[in-house]
Amino acid sequence: MTITVAIDCMGGDHGPAVTVPAALAFVRDTPDASVVLVGQEDVLRKYVGAADLPRVTLRHASQIIGMDESPSLALRNKKDSSMRVAIDLVRHGEADACVSAGNTGALMAISRFVLKMLPGIDRPAICASLPTQSGHTHVLDLGANVDCSPEHLLQFGIMGASLVGAIEHNDRPTVGILNIGEEEIKGNDVVKRAADLLRDSGLNFIGNVEGDGLYKGEAEVVVCDGFVGNVALKTSEGLAQMLAFFLRQEFGRNMLTRLIAVLALPVLKRFKNRLDHRRYNGACLLGLKGIVVKSHGSADAFSYGFAIARAADAVRTGVLARIAERVAQGQTQPEPA
Amino acid sequence: MTITVAIDCMGGDHGPAVTVPAALAFVRDTPDASVVLVGQEDVLRKYVGAADLPRVTLRHASQIIGMDESPSLALRNKKDSSMRVAIDLVRHGEADACVSAGNTGALMAISRFVLKMLPGIDRPAICASLPTQSGHTHVLDLGANVDCSPEHLLQFGIMGASLVGAIEHNDRPTVGILNIGEEEIKGNDVVKRAADLLRDSGLNFIGNVEGDGLYKGEAEVVVCDGFVGNVALKTSEGLAQMLAFFLRQEFGRNMLTRLIAVLALPVLKRFKNRLDHRRYNGACLLGLKGIVVKSHGSADAFSYGFAIARAADAVRTGVLARIAERVAQGQTQPEPA
Incomplete structure (x- = not known):
């Protein structure tokens, strides 16, 4: 081929x-x-x-x-x-x-x-992979759709699960919905109704995932509307940049810390590589x-x-x-x- | 007193x-x-x-x-x-x-x-301070209101600016609205109409702030609905935890890296202190x-x-x-x- x-x-x-x-x-x-x-x-x-x-x-x-x-x-x-x-x-x-x-x-x-x-x-969704503590997760939508219906979120779940199924040979990836609480009562109406649809879809739906759950790898696929997804993604980029800036600042503080930085370079480099957002570049329009x-x-x-x-x-x-x-x-x- | x-x-x-x-x-x-x-x-x-x-x-x-x-x-x-x-x-x-x-x-x-x-x-809002590259920013709402009208977002702006004005002796703090693009055409209807209200409010409104702008310190006050704010906050917590976990993992890899970690401890400690979310604990219900x-x-x-x-x-x-x-x-x- x-x-x-x-x-x-x-x-x-x-x-x-x-x-x-x-x-x-x-x-x-x-x-x-x-x-x-x-x-x-x-x-x-x-x-x-x-x-x-x-x-x-x-x-x-x-x-x-x-x-x-x-x-x-x-x-x-x-x-x-x-x-x-x-x-x-x-x-x-x-x-x-x-x-x-x-x-x-x-x-x-x-x-x-x-x-x-x-x-x-109905609509394309932008889907990208993010690193997690144990591997990575696929999140969609990341900015194509600022207002989504529950049906759209269901479609995102089906598409995301299909993508992960194909590229990772995993037929029943876990699917979660981004929400602001683990309890079922939380969240807005669209999210609650979408959760109901996902629960009845036959997908391997695990329920709500909070923001921190994204990076804990609580689900292999996480669906959200494009506004929320984009904010989560960009907020992460901003935080990672700030942390890198702080780390450089602390290691650059004086002669001694700069010397330590030289010693720690291989470790810091491996750390940086693991997070390198460049390795996560490329979002699919599904x-x-x-x-x-x-x-x-x-x-x-x-x-x-x-x-x-x-x-x-x-x-x-x-x-x-x-x-x-x-x-x-x-x-x-x-x-x- | x-x-x-x-x-x-x-x-x-x-x-x-x-x-x-x-x-x-x-x-x-x-x-x-x-x-x-x-x-x-x-x-x-x-x-x-x-x-x-x-x-x-x-x-x-x-x-x-x-x-x-x-x-x-x-x-x-x-x-x-x-x-x-x-x-x-x-x-x-x-x-x-x-x-x-x-x-x-x-x-x-x-x-x-x-x-x-x-x-x-009309409604209370949860307002907390987040660290930025150059200082900190106040963000509201962080989870009290999952569906906000443009008027609510305007009220958040007024309350946030008053809070910063009082505690930081800064009479005209910059106010931004969390959005998914810097261009005015982007975002959903509520955000667009809220931006219009904020622009006419007499507040020191600087326009849209994207997720990464939060940590760049683009505005001293950032308003958003509670769903988005909560996701941004929790996503940040999750990412920071993951990065700390990766850093520990890399420094704990073998005898040599553990030795380097001991040398780098004062630097890593200062780094950790700057980010310590415990220092940012305490959100005001405004x-x-x-x-x-x-x-x-x-x-x-x-x-x-x-x-x-x-x-x-x-x-x-x-x-x-x-x-x-x-x-x-x-x-x-x-x-x-």
């Missing part, structure tokens, strides 16, 4: 300076994969070089969607943008997946318009009839590589078919006997 | 084993303060000792409100509970403030019933006609002491009068010329 990933090379804060080296490293390290680099060809050539490389194709796209551009305007006016062309490649079967670090709203809108939703799914992975806009090449690898993994493990099958079976898959 | 703080000694996971030693340490260290220890007298005596202590009064209350008890039942049936009696003391002017580590829902319901709301404020401070249920004596100190500070700085005045002036305080 050869996997082809289309890369929106012009998207993100750094554009081709990051996306092209990451894509080239990816094909070098992944013998069964090829990439289509989408963007302004003269610009791309500067990063690729003049010679043709094996399993690397260039596809010209004349336009670029700005990071702050209105999604609806981008959808209407940027039909030859690198993002749009990359998604079109997926639509036409020329690529198995696409990756973009561009404008999230535009990526959602264009993906939805071009690829369409799976039957039975619910579409195609695989679209969103990279963090500020990703460097190392980080962007993880987003590409995530897209390839999703293709390799048949995530899309799995979600479609689960959704088609309806939300009432029976529990195992 | 003598400050009297009523202590709900039976509340919290550890009850009088934590609350009484913390209260005794507080009066010992605070010459202008006295405490009223509320709870089952025979139990309290075990921790206080037989002799009378200066500035320490015992007040018997026969009942205890359980951590999982229904707030409405607690309100109706537990009129002689330690929590209720402590709040009654505030109501009758026998104490200037009360502190409880008990059932949050019951504390809200009973405080609201006994003390009543300030005119112009909007009531009286000062009520909620301690974390699992607080130890060191941590509980901070909650008592916070209550005393709120009395000393006249927070209540300040909020009442601001609210009475209406939400349209003019900007300074």
